[in-house]
Amino acid sequence: MELAIVLGLLGFEPAGKSRLNQLLPRVTCEGCTAFRDAVIKGNQLMLELFALFCQQGMHEKFKFVHVILTDGEDNKSQTSLQDFLVYQQFLQQKLPPNILQTFYIGVNVENNNTVQQEMSAILKCSGKSASYYPVSSNQINDIFQKIQMQIGIRVQEQGVIIQNSQARIALRQQTYQPVVSMQVNNYILLFTLDVSGSMSDHWYKVCSAVRSFLDTLGSGDLVLGITFNDNVQVLTAKQQQAAKKTQQTSTPQRTKSSQPQQQIKQTERTGVDSCCCQIF
Template identity: 90%
Template sequence: MELAIVLGLLGFEPAGKSRLNQLLPRVTCEGCTAFRDAVIKGNQLMLQLFALFCEKGMHEKFKFVHVILTDGEDNKSQTSLSEFLEYQKLIQQKLPPNILQTFYIGVNVENNNTVKQEMSAILKCSGKSASYYPISSNQINDIFQKIQMQIGIRVQEQGVIIENNQARFALRQQTYQPVVSMQVNNYIVLFTLDVSGSMSDHWYKVCSAVRSFLDTLGSNDLVLGITFNDTVQVLTATQQQQAAKKTQQTSTPQRTQQRTQSSQPQRQIKGVERTENESSCCQIF
């Protein structure tokens, strides 16, 4: 199976063509929080993609970035905390050092002792590759910018002050530039986002932060979006599968008496379309 097709089935999309900006605002925040199940799902997809890249000799070209945001303790996962911790240790063994950075973001959880204890245990078994940021909802965009800096994108701020007799205004302009380094990395960014009922008040801030993050990624970077409440959903993979089913349905030739004669041109057209799609998808590499 072609690499581009496998990427689509897993849910990974080129950053410049990702539909997350359209999909995330449509999400309804409701239900509980299956935090651990969602993180493990993201890790499983990373391992599958890494194994595929190893087969293709591409594993040294990419770095994985896993951004996980929640605003409460896990109350729905089938995975226990002890099982989750064991799985995190497995990730450290399966992936080479420095290929994965994980960022846990806790929104408005500073007074939640259960979250504090669980995150402390998670960080201990995740090593230096994981960071945890407890923030308020007003800091969501700021923390996404901080993550951009840590993975290799620098935020430059230039201030301009406009002053007259009545008022004094400070304007701030931000530009994003890659940090200069000897080696250029392509990034695979997974957004694993809580969409439980308590997220409804600040979901629009999350959508805005993700949109700004995507705007700073390069044409060779890949992204994937996971949402979780009572269940875990890979948004982009679901869309890919629906599109594939729709294509199969619309391309099925009608059963007529002239089927033998008419099916040959249809197969030729399908073959041309498939070749064009595959070549355009593979251009990201």
């Protein structure tokens, strides 16, 4: 099977052609948080892509980066914390060192002891390539810029001040360039983003941060987005269109019976469950 076809099946798109910027603002934040299920789904896609690149002899040309953002504790995953930790160890065995960098971002969770304890356990099983950043909602864009620098993209700021006797204006311009220019790596960027109900107040900040991040990527980089609340959704244009059709079809049936919607949700959850169970 051709490389382009496989990439399409997995959902990855070239950064310059990615529709993630258009898809994310259309997402409605609602429901609970299936954090562990979403991370496993994302890492499974990374493993499949890595195996494909190994077959093509391309695996050394790419850096795999997984950015995961949530603002609350997991209250919906089918995967237990213990099984998730086992999976993290499995992932370490399957991927060579320094192939995958994982960045966990916790928004407004500094006082949530459950989240802090769970993240501490996850980091212990994730090796040196995983980092965790608890931030406020106002720091979302800043932490995305920090991640850019850590993976090898430097943010440079230039300031200009224009003034006269009546006014003073400060202008700031940001430019992006690789930190190391001797060796050029392409990036595989996977954004796994919480879209539970509590994210609604700062979702626009997440969309803005992702958009700025994508603007720094090159034509050879690949991008994919995953959202999660009660369910895990891989964001592709085709799936978004299918979801809209399903919603339009099911809307008139709400007054008659809620059973069709329940069946749809159960089917989606079963799909996530089967993905998670394959690794154990």
